[in-house]
Amino acid sequence: MSLAMEDDFGIVYVVENAQQFWSELDDILTMPRGAPPTLQQLDGMMNRWLGICAIYHELYLQTPLQLEHAVDLLLDSELWAFHSERMCENLAETAKSNTDPHAQLVTFNVLLRYGQRKTDFFRAQRRWGTLVPLLMDHTLVEIDENEDGVIEAKLRLVGVRLLYEVCRWQKLSVAELRVFDDSFIDYLFDLVEQTRHVQDETFNYSVIKLIVAFNEQFMVASICDREQSGVEQNRVLRVLMRRLGSSKTFGENMIFMLNRAQRTSDDLCMQLLVLKLIYLLFTTKGTEEYFYTNDLCVLVDVFLREVVDLDEDSESLRHTYLRVLHPLLTKTQLKDVPYKRPQIKCALESLVRDSRIHDINPTTKRLVERCLGGEWCVQLKKADDVSRSSTPSDSVAPSRSHLGLPASVDGMGSGTPGKTLKSSRSAENMVAKGGIRVGAVRRPSNASAGSFSGVATAAPSTSTSKPPVPYPRRKGTASSEHVERLHVERPSHSHHIDLSSQSDAGGEPARTKLRKPPPAPVAPGVYSAPPPIPPKRRKPPAVPVRSGRQVTVFETIKTSATSPLTR
CATH class of the missing domain: 1.10.220 (Annexin V; domain 1)
Known part of the structure; x- marks a missing residue:
């Protein structure tokens, strides 16, 4: 598809493809050689570039990246480098006089892009004072959010972004802020709620940034008025207080913007503006629980x-x-x-x-x-x-031996002071009264020996029972080799044992007193069956060690120690 364009000098441009379009833009922005161009020629170059971009906007400048590239061609050209001030004045007049939405869209994008490069451009109050009402008109246009690619939606977005930059870099007076009345601020809050389900969050976040920029302007401008009148003049806060229940998306997205902020200068400024409004909400009566x-x-x-x-x-x-x-x-x-x-x-x-x-x-x-x-x-x-005082540091848990017994057991006998049991000695070597050793009541399970829950009677059982079945020793439960050779009889009842170390007058070795509680009633003839004896370890196979011409000699593998399972 080809469209024709005729400029002020009678030159007709016919573009048939994208390559020709970008080539024409380069030719238009190339300064003529020889005599210096006149002001009329410079203005004509600017108008030709703007006209060809406006006509072929929907064909070759559909995406924001393509439009940004075309604008960069203008800003990087010699025309803009040496005559930027005059070109800005021409674009501002074109934006106010030209009613073509495509031409206005290209013009606003040039102004926005140039202001992002040179921030002083947004500080010119004389230039922007006449453009702000026009930008507000584009913002107030009702648009169906379900339609994509509408030129009015693109104009609304660039208008909101330009208003944000102006409020960000200028300090507006109270008189200049009167143009942003309560109805306009309320409409901005409605835009945030209306666009909360739009997949592209660019416009929603841009409106929020504009609102927080207005809040900063009203805060600064109303300081003197509040001191004189005593009435809050912050229009943003006043409007938000009237609609706390219907502006939840605004608060949620402010937090999302803080969470997603990068370390760029734009995001750092945005964080400052958002935090100031959040501070007002937290410190103003009636808005503390807005979030x-x-x-x-x-x-x-x-x-x-x-x-x-x-x-x-x-x-x-x-x-x-x-x-x-x-x-x-x-x-x-x-x-x-x-x-x-x-x-x-x-x-x-x-x-x-x-x-x-x-x-x-x-x-x-x-x-x-x-x-x-x-x-x-x-x-x-x-x-x-309180937690530190409830657990004092001087309370130390008693140390235990390698069998789980306390290192020091108080005497519980006839008042004779008890001796200290060394943790390095095995409790099985202690000789108890009545000729019963502790090894005879040792538990054959993996439970701690210090608890002794489920230990059988300490004295030899006089009841008729099956002969004791020897249990295999458990390797590694104690350091003493004597403990590993002990075989105990499986208990039939559960008793508690109290050990107390005491010595008689004759210097006899310490004995252990066994205190037996009343036995639990057991049905006669009922005994606990012992666990099955583990199978013996199989003998290793023979290994050939040497061989002759006809005879091969085998030798069995020798283990370092006899397996406890074979005993």
């Missing part, structure tokens, strides 16, 4: 990350986070919801730690002390003190 509790928890996670990760160049942003953190923990629902309080305390203390290694900013120290002086932190410190 959901789950959103506040996400906000705490963002604060924990940012206050620690921000570098020294972003110290002012860290101070803003700390200023907002205090009312976040003391004014909102989090004053009753202890969410990550130990982590917050640790992160705050890390900011003012190691003052001997690096200098601590006095403002940072003051803000950290303010946060740590909150009621939430006072309660946390009290809870820590």
